[in-house]
Amino acid sequence: METKTHKILIVDDEAHILQVLSLKLRNCGYETATAVDGEDALRQALTDTPDLIISDVQMPYMNGLELSNELSVNAKTAHIPVVILTARGHTLECSDTDIPNIKKVLGKPFSPRGVAELVAELLIDVPASSICNSEAA
């Protein structure tokens, strides 16, 4: 049975962050997928088109900013909002980048509750993806 839910792709090379965020977001009713680097994430984003991506900055192969850039230039993924997680001290503002799909930059340590609230806020006007799929089919 198809349920109405948003799909969120979480990208980080640290397993504990993937675990914490997936658990929190699943408990909030979202469907989650995880990727361990930018390349992996880009591949998944192109095939599965998530409703939102949460990505770390520092990752092997392709970092979070490169990922956002790749997503923003591809017509299939340009609309997907991206939330960037960055280590404190590694100060980065939305305005530091010219990448339009980055909606918010959060510092680590982050509050999982805060992330869940932000996700809800960013997805408030986005129809749940499974409904979109069934309409398209």
Place this chain on the structure above:
Amino acid sequence: MQFGGRVKTQHTATYSQQANDAFELQMRAVGIVVLHAGLHEKIAASTPDWFTDLLCKTPMLQRIVQANVRTWTEENNMQCTQVCTGLWVAPMQTSGRRRTSECGIGVFVTDEFCDGESFHAICQASNADVTMIRDLIASTNPMSTKDVARMASLFQMAWNASVQNEESKTTVESVGQELADSYEEISMLYTMTSSMNSVNHPERFIELACSELLQTLPYEWIGVQLTIGDRLPKPGDKLVVASNEQLQTEELQQSVSSLLMTVEPGKTQIANGDDALTLEFGPATLVEPILKEGAVVGVLVAANKQGEDNSASSVDIKLLSATAAQLGIFIENALLYEDLNATFLGTLEALTNSIDAKDKYTCGHSQRVALLTAQLATAAGLDPDQVNRCRIAGLVHDIGKIGVPESVLLKKGGLTDDEFASIQKHPEIGAKILQEIPQMEDILGGVLHHHEKYDGSGYPHGIAGEDIPMIARLISLADTFDAMSSTRTYRNAMTRQSVLDELSRVSGTQFDPELTDLFVKLDFSEWEMLMIDHQSSNKEVPITLKEAS
């Protein structure tokens, strides 16, 4: 959708149910029926169908389960037992780690089952048609009896692997949950630690601590009550409380204050369900002492836990005591800062008083200029920190007079050019004296330029208009007003109205016109009180305070 709070989710339960069902389906595919039984429960299947119904109602199976269920729930690695012809059972524990009152049963039905002496009785017990059951069993392609032992040990392995897998998943899930809680804590403590430098505004840090805790812990309200009297004017003795509800803070303050009498250093009070704490504040209320040098200086209270699970968790207690410890350190720092600040201001006051005291006519002048400068700064819309800087600048504006010979300062009658030049040096001397004090950096301009005039005809630099620092333009008005309103060696005091008229007359040439407009509208009653105070302590000078009639 619910955020926050520590909820033992149904997620795990649902998940494990799904995993169970999947395991049973897999076993059925290889010809094994999985049933379960408990000490107080009859033998049953999680997804019943004709086959499980038939087996559950089999009298021999029921008897053997009844006789052995206690042993089966307590021991593992038990042998596969024959129940009757073509029917074997292999009991298994449901959990490797925890002892439960339930066990799983793998049932093996072989191709001899339908030919056995009990088959008719079994069908009868289920009110089932013998031929139909025979056909159904044949359709399941039953194993042969010689395979039972092999299948039983495979079943045992699969069962144990499944239990272990289940446990690992539950562990990962709960570690993830605990990790998420720790992230909440770290993020909260990080926010608090990075705000600890706000010693100037202790109430802000305490409010922040309460509201951050409220967001992280599922309590109705979080409050801090201190016992340090007026030593920190804000928050003083007032209860600081954060809540999503409308609370009667005055009533709460009384109840919380009474906690201060009972709280002991290093000991968290936890409401245990039916004690006074629960009655007064609600379930799972936590009271944590705030300590300074080992003595209780306040309490941090988390009251009335929300949600279904209304007992205090170790996370609640840990986070509350970590916050109380931070509050203790913060309060200690804030008090030290307060002391330091008081000493600093006291020293400045003593210094300026000693200069003012050289001349009986200028007694208290610096304090009064400080007052008026601060009042004018407030009227000009500066923030409290800036107003405070203006007050200090007003206090020390004449400190350079220490470098001007007394003979010149106290001379009655006209000054020679040289003497006047020597007096005019006092702003520069003052700035030079103060430039070594780091806290004075922001106010040096006020001291150096308080004799500049708006049209550029003042000293020492002859700068004009907005080039004169704001702080100096404020002092200039306050200084002139106080000087003209006092008796000096060379003239008597002027009336209030004539002073204000004179200020307005030179507004735009000597003074910033906008600031002059604000200055003449100030309330001078506090200044008057100071003036009377200073004059009565200096009886030699007749009281010359003149009210405009």
